[in-house]
Structures are given as structure tokens and as C-alpha cells.
Amino acid sequence: MEHRPVGSSGLTTSALGLGTLHWGADTDEHEAGEILEVFLDAGGTTVDTTAGIGAGEEVLGALVGSTVPREALTIVAKAGVDGELSSPRVDVSRGRLMASLDRSLRRLGTDHVDLWLVQAWSPHVPLAETLSALQWAQRTGRARYVGVSNYSGWQTARAATLEPDLVATSVEWSLVARGPEREVEPAALALGLGVLAWSPLGRGVLTGKYRVGTPADSRAAAAHLSSFVSPHLTSGARRVVEAVVTAADGLGCSPQALALAWLLDKDVVASAVTGPRTAAQLRGALPALDVELPEQIVGVLDEVSDPLAR
Template identity: 60%
Template sequence: MEQRRVGRTGLTVSSLGLGTMTWGRDTDEHEAADQLTAFVDAGGTLLDTAASYGGGAAEELLGALLGDRVDREDVVLCSKAGVRRRPGGPGVDASRGNLLDTLDATLARLNTDHLDLWLVQAPDPVTPLEETVSALAHAVRTGRTRYVGLSNHPAWATAQAATLLAAERTGLAAVECEYSLLERGIEREVVPAADALGFGVLAWSPLGRGVLTGKYRRSVPADSRAASPHLRGFVEPYLTERAHGVVEAVATAAEGLDRSTLEVALAWVRDAAPVASAVVGARTAAQLRGALKAVDLDLPPAIRAALDDVTAPMLGYPERR
């Protein structure tokens, strides 16, 4: 698997990352171990998790496997903080205290003394960005993480954070955003900001929350996320007529290449500039192995151009005049 630099930093990650959102909940320890083994055997290095995944269960499970199935120094550990459990449900809290407390708990669960990349998971409308950034810079200075970044933040906030971090002598290494043939919104401003400021992009849900695998072309499988009580709402926004048209276009391209719909959709994201890694979250090892088949697929320019045209995001003032 190709190893890539994250933006203009020295951090190197595999072109496909392993997501762990379902670990400890829908993915048990045996499936997780099989996933990790298959991923590392394929040359994968980037392991993506978050303190909020399963209330910490995903990190705990990953930590138990590190040292057993894979050496810590052979992988790139990325985790996220800033989503906190509250009586009324999870809420965003990117305050300095919560971020640093969460980071310490993350390190304990992962059985490591540092992360390679630490991200703020979502924008906090209450906490000043200066406070959030101060926690990121402190984490780097104290050695608890090597690099920092943001996830799911708009371009203006990302650019502001990059400026604030530069003043702290700490760079903004990466942003992690949803990006797929069904969601290309980051191309409006986040991608140009990445080009200008030098941070890398990690793409989460490159398969359109599973819809671009083609599994929903005819119906909703009983064992799918769309049939799951706690993940149904995550998938439903892409079970639309527009999404169906995109899936059919990808399926047509896949048939012409004698590859799967999943492989074509994943290869498109993986090789879109400036993506450093496309993070794949599979529930089972079999699903992950299907995604890993895309490693050797280079989309012909004509097919990439056709998919670009079918799925191009709406651009207008002020992005385009």
C-alpha cells in the first residue's frame, strides 16, 4: 500500500486508513483482530479512532490489540476528542480541560504514551477557538501527541486555527472530513485551504456511509447499517434518488473495469487531491478485505472525469465568479 505525506508535514500514513467507529459495539474483539491483521498485512499503517466511539470501547479494544497483533511503532495512531457524554446525550465540548482530560484517558485506553495525530472532532460554538488551539499546542509540547488537527470544521475555522497554531510554533497537520462521490462539499473551501496552508486531508466515510458499496441498490439488507437502530439515521440521508443515480453511475464504471462498485468509489476518493488517506470503517473483516482490493486500482482518466462530472458540487459566489 502506498505511503503518503500528510500535507507538507513529515507525518506519513497509508493511502487507506482503518476506521474503528463500530469496534466494541457492532465489531467484537475477534472481528477487530482479524481486521487489524488484514489491514497491516496489506501495508496499512493509519489507525483512526475517537474517544467517543462506543464511549471509549473502540480505543480500549484497539489498545488491547496493540502489542499483540501489531507493534505500536509500526502504526500511526490517530484519535479524536471534543465530544462529551452529557445527561441529555452527547454534546460538543472543545474546552481546554475537557480536551486534555480526554487525551489522557485516550492514552490510557490505547496503552501508549503518545498519539501520532490528535484531532478536535467537531466545532464547539461556545468555546473560543483560541482556547481549543491552546490545548492542541500544549499536547504537542508535552509529548502526548506528535501532530494535531481538526475534524469536521469549516474552512474559515481551520484557517484561523492554522494561524493560531503557527503563533504557538505548532503546525496544523491535518483535517479529517467526510468526502465521497456523494459528499464533495469540502472541495468548495476546505481543499483550497489545504493547498494554500499545507495541511493534509483525511477522508472519512469515502464510501458514502456504505451506500457506494451498492448494497442498497435494490433494498435495505437486514444486517446493514441502514437497518441498525443506532446507525439508521447515519445512512438515511444518502438513500435518495440523487444518491441512487450516483451509485448507478459508479456501478456502470465498475462493470466496464471488471471491478466492484466499492473499489471504484474508494479509488476515486483515495486519489483525489489533496487526500492523504481514505479511512474505511468496516463492520467485519470480510468487508474490509473487499475494500483492500482497491489498493491496486488506478482509475482511467476518462472514468474519473465522468464521475467528476456526474457528482460535481454546486459552486457559486464567492467560490466561483
């Protein structure tokens, strides 16, 4: 698997990152261990965790040392949001962030994370206070690198101006969520930040699984995840999915491989963080690393998804 620099920093990530948001709930520890083994065998290193939502940190912590040595992983951790996906609570105060990181380290069974991200912007806490927690994390060795997540373009620029050690930003980005191209992408390029793109498969819709209904074992059918998927079950997104399926058929690859390849073609993307619930789903995504998209196909995909980039 290709390993990419994160912006202009010395940190590198695997082109595909492994999300753990559903570990411990929709994915049990046994399945998570198999997913991690498949990921490592493919050359992956970057594992993305989220404090306060789900049990991904605990499950990963149980696997580190038994399934994989700590030094084989690039662990990305986040703080500042907790609760349910449908109604998250944001607290990016210095004290809350510091306490959250220490809890994350205990759950992960390590003394440091490779990249620590503030997961959300808040108008209720001074930005300088939030960033001071990132400075503390680096100064004490708890985090090797720091960044932000889910910031708009101007918020990213403001944060990087106040804290020049930022190396990354993490945003949702896919063929059905092209909003980052308006401001975040140019801001990241100008500031030397790498982008970790989450939900690169459009919360699952770009696999094509929802074309003729809602599978019983899908996220959209789960009560605790249906509201997470529904924003991308629109007529506009359906047109994009049909174009992806048609192009994938023509190229002889899966829709998910094509959708991931489209995103990985973007220079600013350091890692596309996908969250498979099973090892089989991960195996279906790995061929994206070998897909080369003709310019004509990229042009068609860009055109049909253009309204979602505005």
C-alpha cells in the same frame, strides 16, 4: 500499500486508514483483531479512533502489544465529541480536551498518539482556548502532530493562522459527499494541510448494497445507525451509485474499490479512512489500491456527482 505525507509535514499515513468507530459494538474484539491483521498484512499503518463514541480505543488498546507492536501503527485520536452518533455532544474546552486525551492514552495503552484532532468546531469556546490544548499535547509529548476535524474552510484557515503547527484536517468526503471541494480542499492545499477523508464509501451506500432495498445486516437496518446512513439514501445519491456500479462493471472491479480510487486520486488526500465491520469487507476495499481510473471515467463520475459538490 502506498504511504503518503500528511500535507507538508513529516508525518506519513497509509493511503487507506482503518476506522474503529464500530469496534466493541457491531464488531467484536475477535473480528477487530482479524481486521487489524488483514490491514497490517496489506501494508496499512494508520488506525483512526474516536474518544467518547464507541469502544474502539479500548478494543485497539487490547490488541496493541498482542496482535501488533505499537511502533507498527500510526494512531489517530480525536476528542471534543461524545454521546451517540445521532445526538453528539460537543465540548472543546481546554480542560475537557486535556482530560479526554489522557483517558484515550490509558485506553490505548500508549504514552502518545501520532496525530490528535479536535473533532468539532464550537462557537461557545474561544478558538484560542481550544488550540491551546493542542499546543499542550505536543509540548508534553502526548501527541506527535495535531490537527482539526469537521471544520469548514474558513474555520480551518482561522485555526491554522492561530496555530501554525496544524498538519491535518479530517472531513467526510466521497462521491456522495463532495462538499469539502468547495472550501476545505483549497484551504488545505493553500495551508499545507493533509486531508484524512472519513466515510469515503458514503456511509456504505457506494458499495451498492442499498440499490434494491436495505439488507438486514446493514448499518441502515440497525436502529442505532440508520440515522447515520439515511442522509445518503437520496435520489441524487442513487444516481451516483448507479454510475459507480456501471463504471465498476466496465473496469472489472468492485464499486467500493472504484469509489475509493476516485478519492485517492486527489493529491490533498493523505488517507481515506474506511470503517469495515468485518475482515471480508476490508478485503473487498483493498483492491482500490490497484485501480487506475481512466480520465473519461473520472469525468463521468465528477459530472454525475457534481450537484453534491455545490
